[in-house]
Amino acid sequence: MRVARPSFPDELAPLVRRGAGPAHGLLAGGLRRSYGDSCINDGGALIEMIGLDRFILFDRATGLLEAEAGVSLADILKLAIPAGFFLPVTPGTKFATLGGAIANDVHGKNHHRAGTFGRWIRSLSLLRSDGSESVVDDDDTSGLFAATVGGLGLTGVITRATLQLVPIISSNMAVQTIPFGNLQEFFALSAESDSSHDYTVAWVDCLAKGDRLGRGIFTRARHVSDDDLRVKPRGGPSVPFDAPGFLLNRLSIAAFNEAYFRLAGRARQATVSYDPFFYPLDAIGGWNRLYGPRGFYQYQSVVPPAVAAEATAEMLRTIAAAGQGSFLAVLKTFGDIASPGLLSFPRQGTTLALDFANRGGPTLWLLDKLDAIVREAGGRLYPAKDGRLPPAMFRAGYPALDLFTTHLDPGMSSTFWRRMTS
Structure with a gap:
């Protein structure tokens, strides 16, 4: 893969012309936090956009921000928080770019209130x-805006964007933690909390069975009003080497889940900074190495409300x-706010996201079972988080796919797209 790293906007057009020529085309990339192959262009060209990270305009009265596509969400927060604004929607890492957040139409813990980033x-x-x-x-009527938001970088290179930030009085969060004993209790808590809290999410013990099936820890939060508008990024340890693969087995994961449920699952309320609430994994450098040298598969699905309880x-x-349990099993309900993108992942329903250590055939067998x-x-999988999404599953889950393809840039491609269309 040929990689270009421009630093100035006028370098882009020549790079795009040169990169779009060969068979495998061109893709723009950012900080590459996607878990799958949607940000990879094997055999083709990649323009790394992180050098194009300038702020162009920030209206401190309205919170309207214009910036180059390579600016990170972390840098936006550094600018926005002291001025009394916050990201309207944020994924689980602040180390993603503005362009990447648009191309994947990312979602966060407040989908029931704010919808997706693209909105x-x-x-x-x-x-x-x-x-x-x-x-x-x-307000575009051509369809190009809808194709680009959530369009995985396949409609062209996003060079800059204007984002509406939301006002806050404090960067601190009032967080309430509530343990729940089974899946039915989760859905009851979620329904109650969606009307009272801006942010909701749950950790679920995916190895629990019987009456405890779906037990977990529910977290709900809102911004507080203590006039604390400080930027508080955290530093933390880094994982220095790949953990031995044998450490991740049914017994170790079951023991961890049991301990975590008992120790972290006490009902409590606390005021915490935004950073540990929104970005817990950002504090651990190289956390993915805990899964060993073979890595892991992330699997995130969403299923419609009518069948959510049964399917989950x-x-x-x-x-x-x-x-084959997961340490990181996240359960949440999406609201009914329509996503703007033709290929946007979120839809009304329940989403379950899990990390599975890569054990080869047995893991792929399990993922096939979950696919079924x-x-x-009638659900779908998230392309940004899935490196083995079957093409038939992709086509079935995204009914606007044919319309999206009419807006494709013929010079753009990715490993994911060729895998879906070969």
Whole structure:
């Protein structure tokens, strides 16, 4: 893969013309926090956008921010928080770029209130491989805005964007933690909390069975009003080497889940900084090395509300029976706010995200089983987090795919896209 690292906007157009020519085309990339192959272009060209990270305009009265696509969410927070603003939607890492957040139409813990990141983009500039550059806004009727938001970088290179930030009085969070004993209790807590709290999320013990199926720890939060507008990024330890693969087994994961449920699952309320609440893994450098040299598969699905309880229970039963549990199993309900992108992942329903240590055939067998449950439920998987999404599953889960392809830039491609369309 050929990689270019521009530092100035006028370098982009020549790079796009050169990179878009070969068979495997061109892709723009950011900080590469996607777990799958949607940010990879094997055999082709990649423009690394992180050198194009300048702020262009910030209206401190309205919170409207215009910036180059390579600026990170971390840098946006450094600018926005002291001025009394925050990201309207944020994923679980602040080490993602503005362009990447748009291309994946990321979601966060407040989907039931705010929807996806793309809903807060007021306009974006798109450089196409034919040399044309246009500005499309959220009122665009051509369909190009809808194709670009969540479009995995396949409609052109996003060069800059205008984002609407949201006002805050404090960067601290009032966080309430509530243990729940089974999946039914989760859904009751979620329904109650969505109407009273801005942010909700749950950790679930995916190895629990029987009456304890789906037990976990529910967290709900809102911004407080203590006038503390300090930026508080945390430092932390780094994992210095790959953990031996044998450490991650059914017994060790079950022991961890049991201990975590008992120790962290006490009902409590606390005021904490935004950083540990939104970005717990950012404090651990190289945390992925805990999964060993073979790495891991992330699996995130969403299933519709009518079948969410049944489908989620079946997924958890399948995982528990396979004995391939996950330390990081996150359960949340998405609200009914429509996502703006044709290929946006979130939809109303329940989303379950898990990390599985890569054990080869047995892990792929389990993921195939989960695929069958999700597809039967009429759900979909998240391309940004899945490196083995089957093409048929992708087509079934994204009914606007044919419309999206009419807006493809013929010079853009990725390993993911070729895998889906070969």
